[in-house]
């Protein structure tokens with residue numbers, strides 16, 4: 106095996122940024138190839154992708170059907186400005202109508218989850234004028250630009266404060282492992298959801314509420330079964346728009362096309378990205394219910410981008426949906442998800458440093474703790490200061506073992522490509538099993 110040339114690495118480090126991070130000490134692995142659920146570095150070392158990168162490479166790597174669809178579009182029409190109607194835009198819309206939650210029938214196409222949320226907020230405010238306030242949760246991530254970072258509740262928002270968008274009102278999340286209201290489910294009566302009604306009434310000019318149906322990067326927080334239907338009901342009763350941010354939870358990740366299907370609820374607006382193209386090309390989608398679409402018949406839809414509805418990005422959508430269907434991805438995810446969940450629960454039994462394991466479908470978090478009081482190994486303050494937590498160090502060691510797992514300050518996010526099989530799951534779980542011994546040594550109590 107030949108030595109990895111340092112040239113590419115040096116150029117990348119010298120001339121580009123590692124995002125959300127101090128630059129010092131960055132040691133990027135140079136990836137050159139990927140297939141199935143594995144990617145390979147310059148030396149040919151193989152890594153299991155146990156998190157679909159940032160929970161986005163839903164079909165794994167090298168799917169021929171998706172690649173051909175994109176290539177065919179490139180041969181035919183590479184770009185046309187969005188005021189024209191490329192045929193691929195009709196094909197993508199038809200495919201979306203088959204899978205979107207009931208009622209979502211009008212689409213705005215962008216190139217990221219961030220942009221999908223920016224559009225959702227701007228349109229919510231135009232539609233609900235003069236109401237403008239948006240409710241969002243503390244443990245949330247909605248993107249990195251002006252509105253979306255302001256909606257974001259986690260530490261990533263702190264970097265831009267006080268320059269955040271006015272009109273965001275914060276509400277608590279259903280994080281039962283560390284309840285923000287210090288209550289216990291089910292005795293809590295879902296106080297975190299009921300409180301939203303009070304907030305809306307006190308704030309008065311509320312236009313909408315944005316929620317990740319299952320919180321993603323902030324630790325795969327699966328709400329109690331009553332929570333989402335209750336939030337939906339409260340939004341409806343108070344006549345505010347309910348925006349489901351399904352950037353991470355959409356496209357089969359939870360064993361349904363979209364997470365809102367888990368509770369049979371219909372959002373007014375749904376934002377998504379990542380799995381919509383299985384990440385072969387950049388795409389963001391903001392889906393609206395009919396009434397919102399109709400409002401803009403006589404009112405200016407004051408939004409848009411040069412790369413909006415890009416034909417090459419749109420070409421991925423019908424191909425990806427066909428592949429999800431051909432591979433029976435929803436039932437595969439349910440079966441593999443049960444298996445993965447069972448195996449992760451075994452690790453919880455075996456390792457005292459595992460405080461909580463939670464998830465649904467192929468979307469799981471394992472939260473590590475350092476004592477019997479469930480004290481985390483690291484928190485938002487550490488991330489804000491650019492500190493390396495124990496979980497960061499363990500994730501690095503997993504990479505050395507050939508397993509990539511995306512992590513937060515005190516949790517791993519285990520969300521492999523939806524095409525994963527049992528043997529591949531075992532490989533990832535076994536690597537986690539070994540590495541958790543190191544966390545156990547740090548456990549006091």
Ligand code: PLP
Pocket residue numbers: 159216217218219220222246247248249317321322350351352353378379
């Ligand atoms: N919303 C959620 C729930 C996300 O998880 C993310 C990214 O991880 C975003 C929005 C932002 O998407 P993007 O990184 O494509 O801009």
